[in-house]
Amino acid sequence: MTTDLDARLGLTTSGLVLDGEERVLLCASLFYFRLPRETWAARLAQVRASGYTVVDVYLPWNFHELAPGEWDFTGRRDVGEFLDLAHDAGLAVIARPGPYICSEWDGGALPAWLTLTPGLRLRQAEPQYLAAVRTWFDRALPILAARQHGRGGSVVAVQLENELDFFDTADRHAYVGALRDLALEHGLTVPLIACAGQGDAAGATGDVDGVVPAFNFYPSDSSTAVEPEVRRYADLLAERGLPLLVTETNRAHVTLRRLLVSGARVLAPYLQASGYDFGFTPSTGNWGVPGGFMTHDYDFGGYLSPVGEPRPEMVEARVLAAVTRTLGARLARAVPVAASGAYSTAAPTSASPSALLLDGGGSLLGVTNLGDDAALAVLAAAGGLPDATVTLPPRSCTLVLRDLPLDGYGLDGTLVLATADLVGAGPDGLELAAHGPSVLALRASVGGGDVVPVALDAPQPGVPVRTTVHDGATTWHVVVRHPQDVPGPDGTRYPAPAAPAVRGALAAAEATRVAAARLLDLPTRTGVTxxxxxxxxxxxxxxxxxxxxxxxxxxxxxxxxxxxxxxxxxxxxxxxxxxxxxxxxxxxxxxxxxxxxxxxxxxxxxxxxxxxxxxxxxxxxxxxxxxxxxxxxxxEDVHALWTVEGDDQWAGDPAPLRTLGGWSSTRVGRPITYRRSLDVDGTHAYALHVDGVPGSVQVTVDGTERLVTALDPWVHLAPGEGRDVAVTLPHTPGAFGPTTTLLRLVPVRxxxxxGQSDRDLLALAAAPATSTDVTLPLALAPGDERWLDVDVPPGGCSVRFEGTHVRVAAYAHGELLGRVWLDDDARPRFTGGDPGRIWLPASWNGGTIRLAVRATVGRTEPALVAVLVTPSKE
Known part of the structure; x- marks a missing residue:
């Protein structure tokens, strides 16, 4: 299928075709709202240097609508400027304006005040919600429409919504259709896509015409089932004339290679370029375990740290990008197939390996080693070659090229076998990259002899392996580089990023312990109520x-x-x-x-x-x-006098009368219902506490179903409710605890x-105040809250705190940099990054940070012991 787009942009089975160039696209998430504006250009340049040619960009609604009807697209909210900088950097953009974006961002970017409107239902084809979405799209979409590819801009696709298949949208077709119509009203002609978070394309797109399904894959990097899963979706989409667009997946390039050979045409690992959540913008969420705080440090281990430090995966990025550039349209047009029997290895490997049948001839096979140790694999004999043994690095996917015609590169003959990555080819010869030893075989087109594999030694950083291969009158010059020596797309070579242990040691050595502070005579609130x-x-x-x-x-x-x-x-x-x-x-x-x-x-x-x-x-x-x-x-104790209802769970009538959970039967796992009437008076509200809920149970109150969980084992009853309460669950011997209690309630009036909004707190943090010099540690009484000023060295820095039973909020440059919570049993689970770090960007560093310190109750007396400042390599 080719969409009716501008001539410079197309969508075919080979993917997003930009300016007529068919190529597998590598895409890095890069979010302007998680970076100071002053760092945008440098961070975009770093992504471009990785070889990735696309960035995906969320646009958070509540980052731009600060309060109902109050909009801001200036300063670090100037998304138009960010998109222009991306275009200047030679990067295409997949724009993701939501309205819901997830992204572990406050509310998934849906403004907090929306549900104050009676009857408004989020992410539904509901008039009040769609009217609110229209106000957002009316401001965001013109910015994107004006910057579409082919019209002087960078936007090559626009994603509507985000992982809608996770959410109970009543009428998906109507909802996504309404979003599509709004997009078209604003002149968007680039492809409109919608990503499925758990493989439900219809659940994500509503099967709406003109909305292309994309997929997010988050397998374990050690899963053996990645290839067959991805091939299934590639095949399903190919039947519809569509490419497999992987709009989110893991960062590790071992997994990205496995997706590549299984048919992905866009690979967008989330999140290669990390960032930071300034202000009150982290979310709360589950992330697999109910209840958790997202850290201000927004980092899932991608190739750029939150402060822009390259990590070892940056090397792998440049190699994979060079492979996709070198193979070009042959790779984009390739057909994925199962490759059972293509190799054997004792290492943990794919349950069903994938290979790509390259357009114009040849194949690309993925050979995985999912273990932590190097291993050997034996490639099956093919193309006149005997079995070949290759070394597989730990946690790797070796891309094996076979039977690739070289005429398209200005070279004679065929590359019969290469177990190193082909990162360049041209009239001057072949350029390969490998961590260890590899095997190469070439064959001349005319007058060649028998194909003989050539064993290539492992290159060392800065010391490539060079060789010349002859077949008859044909000669090929070959260089094999260590992966860290593979240049970026403009030919620039980069130093190897430091390993995590080295970075940690350097950071510890460079940390400055700050003990001097100024205690401010500044209130923490107005007291006006x-x-x-x-x-x-x-x-x-x-x-x-x-x-x-x-x-x-x-x-x-x-x-x-x-x-x-x-x-x-x-x-x-x-x-x-x-x-x-x-x-x-x-x-x-x-x-x-x-x-x-x-x-x-x-x-x-x-x-x-x-x-x-x-x-x-x-x-x-x-x-x-x-x-x-x-x-x-x-x-009132209401643990007793529940009737038991469960079809054939007992011999006859009348139904037994037992305590809640007190029935015993061998029919474990079969549905059983406990029912009774509660003594409610019709005037008071009540709350029913169900002790020892086994996971979750269904509670029906006067015919209306509710869910009650072990995390919140309460049933709240409005006046008059509770005449008929039924608790249904799979029969479990010993279910529930020893008490069930009904509480009669009166509201406290x-x-x-x-209220202290973020603006109120920022104003306090910027207010002048007299001060007293103090030396840390600063002891506080539980419940105390004080303001401190701390001087910091110039430049960008990461700031950490030592102490116990205190929460610290750090301010600078008119921004809340972030919050940390030190050594407290009441502290919830934090996830997403480093919960102890505050980043002070160089451009925001005025020499001082202001701290709001609140003492909490716990095992020891509260104290802020020290502030640790480490220069950051921005």
């Missing part, structure tokens, strides 16, 4: 990012029930701070014991970028703040609330 009957969500008081303070009189209240509080919750009872809570909205009981005043500070780490039903604050669109707060005015 507004009265609310019930505690509002942070978003309701205009805190889309930041924190909200609450206080209330609780005289006479003996016990509180708090539900929906998120993300970082600090409670203070009559001036006595409690350990910090980070329960992701799970319901919690707070005993008061004569307390008269409750104060709470709730800080937003980020809104969820994924939709996880197991915890309230992990639901997409869930709000932040203290949630609902109830006074517990009654308790009369709240004083102060």
């Amino acid at each position: 507004t009265t609310y009957d019930l505690p509002p969500a942070s978003e309701e008081v205009g805190v889309h990012r930041g924190r909200t303070h609450y206080s209330v009189d609780v005289t006479g209240v003996t016990e509180l029930l708090v539900t929906g509080a998120a993300d970082i919750v600090d409670l203070v009872l009559d001036g006595r701070p409690l350990p910090t809570r980070a329960a992701f909205g799970a319901t919690e009981v707070v005993p008061l014991h004569g307390v008269t005043r409750l104060d709470a500070t709730v800080e937003t780490w980020g809104h969820p970028n994924f939709d996880d039903v197991r915890l309230p604050a992990m639901r997409m669109g869930s709000l932040r703040g203290l949630g609902r707060v109830w006074s517990v005015v009654g308790r 009369g709240w004083q609330v102060e």
Whole structure:
């Protein structure tokens, strides 16, 4: 299929065809919103030097709409300038404007205030949501349309939505169709794509005409099943005249090579060029385990660190890019096939290897070693050659070329066999790259003799292996380089990146321990509050990012029930701070014991970028703040008197009466239902606590189904609900704990609330103040919060902190650089990068960083012990 595009851009089975050039494209994610503007050009140049020719770029809606109706596309939000710089760097762009982007970004880029609108449903073909999306697309898409390839710009494709097959969209066709129509309204003529996160093309695209399916693959790098899985999708798409576009996958080039030989035409590992989440922009999410904070350091081990340091994978990037350039259209037009029996090895390897039948003749076979040790493989005899033994480096995919005609390179004959990577070919000869010894065989077109394989020694860094191969009157000059000596696309050679251990040792040696600080006479909040009957969500008081303070009189209240509080919750009872809570909205009981005043500070780490039903604050669109707060005015044990319903689980009627989970049967795993009526009065709200939930259970309340999980084992009942409660689960002997309790509730009313948005906090961080010199360590009382100024050396630097039971927020250049949380049992799981590092970019370094330090309750007394500053190689 060829789309009706400008003549300079096409979409065929060979992939995205730019300016008539058919080539497998390597694409690096590079996000302007995770980098200072001053570093954009340098980082784009680094990607270009890797040999990758495409970058994919998310456009986060909530990075540009700062508050409802308030838009910003200036400064480091000037995405148009970033796209222009990409074009200047010779890079094409796959633009991904969402509206939902995931990207472990706050809310997946959906603005936090959207769900304040009654009836609005995220990621649905719902009028209110689509109207909001239109306001975003009306601003973002003209920027992309003006910069399309063939019209003086860099944009070669636009992705609509992101991994929609993970989300329960009711009418996918209508939703994606509405997004497509908006894109077309704005004059987008480049291909529109939609990526499937778990292989469901229809779930991602809605089977909408004009929206091309793409796929995200995240296998284990040691999986033996990568090749057959990828070939399946390549074959399915080929039947539709479409290429396999892999819009996200792992960073390791061993896996990228396996995808290449299995039929991928675009390879876009996520995330080769790392970055940093400044401000209140990290998300919360599950990442396989419910409840976690994304780090400010946004790094999955790609070839560029968050501060732009090249890593060893940069070498592999240049080699693979050189292979794709050298093979060009032959590779792009190739057909993937299973290659069973093509080689044998004792190493762990692919369950079903792949090979590409190259256009114009020849093949490219992937020979994998998935183990940690070097191994040997025996290539089956073919093309007049006997069996050949090759050395496979650890964790590698050796690309074996066979029977490649060389006339297209201005050379005579055929490359019969090469176990080193072909990274260059032309009238002057062949250029190969290999970590170890390799085998080469060539045959002249006319007058050649028998094909004889030539054993090539392993090259050393800076010392290539050179040889001349003769067959009759034909001579080929061959050079084999060490991979780190393969140049970039412009011929520039680069020093080898330091290994992780070396980088770590250098960083430790260069770290400066800063003990001097200035303690500021600066308040941490205004203290100006507004009265609310019930505690509002942070978003309701205009805190889309930041924190909200609450206080209330609780005289006479003996016990509180708090539900929906998120993300970082600090409670203070009559001036006595409690350990910090980070329960992701799970319901919690707070005993008061004569307390008269409750104060709470709730800080937003980020809104969820994924939709996880197991915890309230992990639901997409869930709000932040203290949630609902109830006074517990009654308790009843309701563990007994449940009827048992389970078809043939018992011999006859009447149904047995047991405790919840108390039925015993050999029919384990068969559905069973426990049912009873609760003594609710129709006036009060209630909460049913189900002790010991085995994973998750279905609870039906008056005919309406709900999910209850072990992470939040509560059923909340509005007044009048609970006359008929049924708990259904696969029968498990001993399921549930020994208690089931019904709590009668009364809302706590009369709240004083102060919102502190990110802007309010930034203003405080920039305010002048008198100060007192102090020397770290700085001891604090639990619950204390203080401002410090710390001087740092010039240039870019990574800043770390030593201490216990403190949270530190670091500010500079009018930005929140990031937050760290030191040595606290209450600290949740962090994922995505280094949770202890703050990056101060060189262009933002004014010589001082301002720290907001909050002390928490824990095993030891809180203290900020030291600040460690290490120069970063930006």
